[in-house]
Amino acid sequence: MPPVAAMGVTVEHYDGACLRLHAPLERNVNDKGCAFGGSLASLMTLAGWGLVTLQAQAAGLEAEVFVADSQVKYRAPLFADLRAGARLEGGSDDWSGFAAALRERGRAQAFLLADIELPGGGIACHCRARYVAITKRRDDLALEKGET
């Protein structure tokens, strides 16, 4: 994905519940020398998207994942590298309902929280987003694998 490559995004940590992504400030800096708002929102959106994708895979399902809507609050400028962490809203980290819906109905949604921390503590910005996952149909998978 060209925009993600341009941002210099890498996976920093994944423990099955929280996915943390990193992007260097110099690739994502604005005219004021701090992190560009669009990059902050992109990295949080991407962390959530990645987590939903990983959870679908963990359930043994191949799914397309889309962000459906999001609310972002920007609290303080960030003059350091961007580190975004995403996890399930509600604090349970229980993805079994999501996996069951995706398996049974071919479609599931999840609400995720993500934030980007300031180096000295506190939060640079915060995001709540809804993601939708739809299992790939068998003929789509065959097409992708060249089994037509």
Next chain:
Amino acid sequence: MPPVAAMGVTVEHYDGACLRLHAPLERNVNDKGCAFGGSLASLMTLAGWGLVTLQAQAAGLEAEVFVADSQVKYRAPLFADLRAGARLEGGSDDWSGFAAALRERGRAQAFLLADIELPGGGIACHCRARYVAITKRRDDLALEKGET
């Protein structure tokens, strides 16, 4: 701004009320061949940011402009170049209150709507965002101009 350069953003149109930005799909494409959600959100955020900055300039004021919060709804995938238009919420296009507050108090906020259209009509996504403008202090301006 490196992330904006990487996205290939250019100004397509500005008529004093609506700012339209363009970004090519190939620089902003995702794994599904359509526009990356982060790029869609970034371009809408940037269109609003640019419009607020232009309105402050039109009022004869030098201001730092920040996005404070935003809500994005993604409605349909976009398989074409990204074209984002931003304008003042409410349909009046009357920026006189914003300019007066910025001049008198050194600080003003504005609520903007932005969207990205689908080539055949309809909307790919929609954004409502609040921006805050703060006039630059005279010593900041002197620093920038090397007049220290």
